[in-house]
Amino acid sequence: xxxxxxxxxxxxxxxxxxxxxxxxxxxxxxxxxxxxxxxxxxxxxxxxxxxxxxxxxxxxxxxxxxxxxxxxxxxxxxxxxxxxxxxxxxxxxxxxxxxxxxxxxxxxxxxxxxxxxxxxxxxxxxxxxxxxxxxxxxxxxxxxxxxxxxxxxxxxxxxxxxxxxxxxxxxxxxxxxxxxxxxxxxxxxxxxxxxxxxxxxxxxxxxxxxxxxxxxxxxxxxxxxxxxxxxxxxxxxxxxxxxxxxxxxxxxxxxxxxxxxxxxxxxxxxxxxxxxxxxxxxxxxxxxxxxxxxxxxxxxxxxxxxxxxxxxxxxxxxxxxxxxx
Amino acid sequence: xxxxxxxxxxxxxxxxxxxxxxxxxxxxxxxxxxxxxxxxxxxxxxxxxxxxxxxxxxxxxxxxxxxxxxxxxxxxxxxxxxxxxxxxxxxxxxxxxxxxxxxxxxxxxxxxxxxxxxxxxxxxxxxxxxxxxxxxxxxxxxxxxxxxxxxxxxxxxxxxxxxxxxxxxxxxxxxxxxxxxxxxxxxxxxxxxxxxxxxxxxxxxxxxxxxxxxxxxxxxxxxxxxxxxxxxxxxxxxxxxxxxxxxxxxxxxxxxxxxxxxxxxxxxxxxxxxxxxxxxxxxxxxxxxxxxxxxxxxxxxxxxxxxxxxxxxxxxxxxxxxxxxxxxxxxxxxxxxxxxxxxxxxxxxxxxxxxxxxxxxxxxxxxxxxxxxx
Numbered sequence: 001x002x003x004x005x006x007x008x009x010x011x012x013x014x015x016x017x018x019x020x021x022x023x024x025x026x027x028x029x030x031x032x033x034x035x036x037x038x039x040x041x042x043x044x045x046x047x048x049x050x051x052x053x054x055x056x057x058x059x060x061x062x063x064x065x066x067x068x069x070x071x072x073x074x075x076x077x078x079x080x081x082x083x084x085x086x087x088x089x090x091x092x093x094x095x096x097x098x099x100x101x102x103x104x105x106x107x108x109x110x111x112x113x114x115x116x117x118x119x120x121x122x123x124x125x126x127x128x129x130x131x132x133x134x135x136x137x138x139x140x141x142x143x144x145x146x147x148x149x150x151x152x153x154x155x156x157x158x159x160x161x162x163x164x165x166x167x168x169x170x171x172x173x174x175x176x177x178x179x180x181x182x183x184x185x186x187x188x189x190x191x192x193x194x195x196x197x198x199x200x201x202x203x204x205x206x207x208x209x210x211x212x213x214x215x216x217x218x219x220x221x222x223x224x225x226x227x228x229x230x231x232x233x234x235x236x237x238x239x240x241x242x243x244x245x246x247x248x249x250x251x252x253x254x255x256x257x258x259x260x261x262x263x264x265x266x267x268x269x270x271x272x273x274x275x276x277x278x279x280x281x282x283x284x285x286x287x288x289x290x291x292x293x294x295x296x297x298x299x300x301x302x303x304x305x306x307x308x309x310x311x312x313x314x315x316x317x318x319x320x321x322x323x324x325x
Numbered sequence: 326x327x328x329x330x331x332x333x334x335x336x337x338x339x340x341x342x343x344x345x346x347x348x349x350x351x352x353x354x355x356x357x358x359x360x361x362x363x364x365x366x367x368x369x370x371x372x373x374x375x376x377x378x379x380x381x382x383x384x385x386x387x388x389x390x391x392x393x394x395x396x397x398x399x400x401x402x403x404x405x406x407x408x409x410x411x412x413x414x415x416x417x418x419x420x421x422x423x424x425x426x427x428x429x430x431x432x433x434x435x436x437x438x439x440x441x442x443x444x445x446x447x448x449x450x451x452x453x454x455x456x457x458x459x460x461x462x463x464x465x466x467x468x469x470x471x472x473x474x475x476x477x478x479x480x481x482x483x484x485x486x487x488x489x490x491x492x493x494x495x496x497x498x499x500x501x502x503x504x505x506x507x508x509x510x511x512x513x514x515x516x517x518x519x520x521x522x523x524x525x526x527x528x529x530x531x532x533x534x535x536x537x538x539x540x541x542x543x544x545x546x547x548x549x550x551x552x553x554x555x556x557x558x559x560x561x562x563x564x565x566x567x568x569x570x571x572x573x574x575x576x577x578x579x580x581x582x583x584x585x586x587x588x589x590x591x592x593x594x595x596x597x598x599x600x601x602x603x604x605x606x607x608x609x610x611x612x613x614x615x616x617x618x619x620x621x622x623x624x625x626x627x628x629x630x631x632x633x634x635x636x637x638x639x640x641x642x643x644x645x646x647x648x649x650x651x652x653x654x655x656x657x658x659x660x661x662x663x664x665x666x667x668x669x670x671x672x673x674x675x676x677x678x679x680x681x682x683x684x685x686x687x688x689x690x691x692x693x694x695x696x697x698x699x
Binding site: 127128129130131133136145146148149 | 352353354355356399415442444459487488490505507526528529530532547548549570572587612652667
């Protein structure tokens with residue numbers, strides 16, 4: 001056993017098996033391995049919450065910084081000198097205590113999880129002798145062997161194979177002949193939304209270019225993974241993305257609520273505890289905004305109509321300035 | 326980091342991730358399947374079936390002439406006295422070949438959906454060929470032309486929830502087989518109707534064949550148990566807890582069942598009472614069935630060592646460490662023992678049963694490597 005197996009792969013495999021054992025054989029739920037992946041993903045998001053929370057705080061600081069007079073001044077002053085602009089921006093980031101690369105943190109954290117989960121799903125759903133015998137090496141003695149072999153079916157999917165939703169009439173067509181890759185499409189959409197919501201905008205900087213590229217290529221890459229690899233991994237991507245989007249929206253709501261309260265007396269009456277409907281409406285507002293103007297939305301608040309209106313003014317002004325120049 | 330570096334890094338990551346499991350999702354594979362008619366060793370492995378001279382290890386023939394990546398063979402071939410070889414593949418097909426030259430006698434015939442793999446060997450009972458399939462069905466075919474006689478469970482009903490990975494056992498008019506669904510079944514040989522299934526979930530998947538000893542059927546489970554069932558009604562006679570997964574079938578001699586487990590323990594259990602006679606820990610996991618021949622016991626351990634013991638004294642006669650893992654049961658032909666390796670070279674090694682002297686080796690395409698490295 002190597003370090004990867006001992007510290008990443010085996011704990012993941014066995015965590016999945018414990019959850020599977022509880023949901024399937026104990027509670028008798030159908031599609032237990034798919035549910036185990038969902039529960040596992042939620043646990044992973046909870047464990048990494050402190051990190052993602054800090055990252056999203058940093059994202060919001062970046063968004064606020066773009067309305068900072070000093071920041072706008074630097075942009076105008078060093079418009080023609082890219083290198084100088086970057087230097088000044090970095091100084092300002094340092095001064096304000098902002099890490100411009102914080103947007104990459106969740107992605108970096110996710111990589112070992114993706115690799116580990118991918119290995120865990122592939123191994124756990126072994127359905128021929130050699131892979132199953134190999135899988136047995138990774139199982140802790142405390143896991144009940146009565147759960148083997150695992151049930152790989154979840155809804156319409158076999159979690160050990162690439163997901164395709166069978167649609168009569170598509171047979172023989174290229175790419176979709178075996179069915180529609182619904183999960184891959186959802187992965188692309190949710191990855192795009194997640195990146196837009198959680199990645200700080202850094203116009204004009206090197207980091208900004210990278211962030212923009214990540215925003216485009218990461219969803220496509222994850223979509224490709226979901227299209228070609230085991231459906232269990234695609235399920236992880238979808239659940240993880242949805243949780244990240246929800247977290248981002250909720251954080252924006254809580255962060256912008258006090259600001260709105262300071263500006264509008266009416267906002268004081270707003271309940272501290274957000275209702276489910278409130279959260280949903282925020283998600284809806286954020287998504288609508290993103291779809292309407294994807295390049296702008298990350299620079300703007302997306303909490304309430306009022307707060308987004310408040311925050312849209314500097315952005316509009318900035319656009320006008322840019323046009324003028 | 327330059328933005329342009331991001332794309333190669335992502336593509337590199339994608340490549341690494343895709344490479345982790347070959348095809349990008351679970352792959353179906355197994356170890357070599359071995360059988361013999363005394364003169365020839367038949368080996369099903371990957372995309373071909375090989376007939377090898379048992380005396381010198383020379384290749385007699387191989388099938389098919391043009392191997393295809395979507396048709397692989399791992400189930401031990403079944404050979405009849407009249408010289409026909411039946412081989413199942415991992416696309417749920419079965420083919421009948423001439424044992425002398427590998428010419429196709431009939432088939433390949435598709436038994437069910439192509440995702441149902443044939444892992445275990447077939448069994449011949451009179452004019453019937455009984456083929457266990459990964460699709461959860463046992464197929465009975467006419468040996469003369471491969472035509473369907475019956476299927477269990479019947480075509481109009483659902484298959485078993487899990488695969489059947491091992492060869493069935495025939496006793497008169499009854500067929501017994503195990504399933505990965507934690508059960509043992511008995512069906513009527515003539516019609517394929519169910520006679521019984523074990524009176525409870527046996528607590529673990531069963532990968533290898535049951536062993537018939539007098540009125541009992543013995544089967545080892547992944548649930549750590551060696552279970553003896555009454556062959557007439559499927560009721561449990563006794564259970565022995567081995568402490569780890571039991572993959573291979575027990576070998577029975579003089580009222581004692583010998584079997585290994587994945588913790589590397591070799592057990593000897595009294596067949597009548599299910600009580601332990603002795604156990605010994607070897608240096609490696611054991612997923613194969615021991616083979617008994619006269620007073621010798623051959624045990625292939627996963628780490629690549631073939632242990633040869635004297636049964637009466639438990640004394641080590643000789644051992645040999647091979648390149649690769651051992652997952653295939655050893656094959657004893659007179660004074661020669663043959664082992665197939667997984668992931669090593671040579672693929673087949675033949676030794677003198679007396680002293681372990683290497684007799685010959687075989688690797689498809691040839692190899693300069695010797696079985697004994699020392």
